Amino acid sequence: MKIAIIGAGAVGGYFAALLQESGADVTLVARGQTLEVLQSSGLRVKDAKSDRYVQVPAVASVQELPEVDVVMIATKALATSTNTEELLRGLPENAVVAITQNSVESADIAAEVVGTDRVWPGVVRGFFVHDGPAQVSYLGGPLSYTFGDSGELSQQFADILNEAGIDGIFHPDILVDVWEKAMFVEVFGGLGAFVEKQLGTLRTHFRASLEALMEEVAEVATGLGIALPSDAVERTMNFADRMPEDSTSSMQRDIADGVPSELDAQTGAIVRAARKVGVKTPLHDLIYAALSLKEEENGL
Known part of the structure; x- marks a missing residue:
């Protein structure tokens, strides 16, 4: 499975680091100084295990990814940020969008772009901090992604998350x-x-x-x-x-x-x-x- 994570902030960066360390096929989508740091120095990660650098492949847009199965939107839902349609422009037709943002509107907004059947509403839990461009910390507590689909692709995605130490949880509603x-x-x-x-x-x-x-x-x-x-x-x-x-x-x-x-x-x-x-x-x-x-x- 090929996974892309849009946004290398607190959640996106930490998830990407754990997935990369577990051997998953993951790519970060970032821009500006964050992209430059990711491509030159790597992602700095601090947690209970260590303070380390993790080399995660990074690109400027999903259009640079000819194949991707699951795209996690891990940017903040800012009124002044790039809109969802622009973020997902060029997304492969069969790719699913997994939502992590703290907004009750995010899944509906994504569904307007790619269709309801290609969106997984979701909830991230954990204490994450964005320390600077391509720098993230995990401060403990729960570490999970709960989402609503229960098909074959979602089961495979949950298994990959679990292998990385992230609890992949299905919720019936x-x-x-x-x-x-x-x-x-x-x-x-x-x-x-x-x-x-x-x-x-x-x-x-x-x-x-x-x-x-x-x-x-x-x-x-x-x-x-x-x-x-x-x-x-x-x-x-x-x-x-x-x-x-x-x-x-x-x-x-x-x-x-x-x-x-x-x-x-x-x-x-x-x-x-x-x-x-x-x-x-x-x-x-x-x-x-x-x-x-x-x-x-x-x-x-």
Whole structure:
């Protein structure tokens, strides 16, 4: 199986390194300085095993890959980034697109380009950090990719992930998992950016707001026909309670640094979905409006 990973950031870089080390046929798709570093020095990887360089083949676009079976989209879902259609231009006709982005809209956007039958909605779990161009760290915790297809190709892909030390997991209703992850990642990132505080403060001083935001996500998901378990909010709050108190989200850090963030792809996606099904989300509306204004004032 030939695998391509678009994006050599925290998730894409670490997955590519483990796959390469396991003997899988994997190629990174990157650009600019990241591509230059990958091709000259390799990918620097830090984890519990070591601080090392891994040589992963890298190209500038999928058009340079005449054959590929699975393409993982591991870029951030930035409003200012290259759109999905451009990322997938030239993709071989039979290739499947595996989604890793933290947005409830990503799979639908990809499906508009290549068709629903060629898209695997998915969820990545793990604590990854992008340290710089072609530099990634894995800080522990779970290490998995959960996705929804269960055909022959997906089973082969899961086997390859497992051989690389990444848990490849099938979910019978993957959109449930996508929305449950959003319930934590989007809410934690949005509220954290809004009040400019770490998770420990969110789950104490702002606990009522944290839970109320999760309830809004659950109501939107239910309105869309997503069969979230009745205890989804309770379990997500319990998960938040177990995480390190100094945790911040990638979106939160990007907003604080004044660089392009996933605000629109994460919080904006929830707001748009709510409007679509007629669900009121006053806290999301407030946070999205306030942070959007902040980004506008920063020239983003």
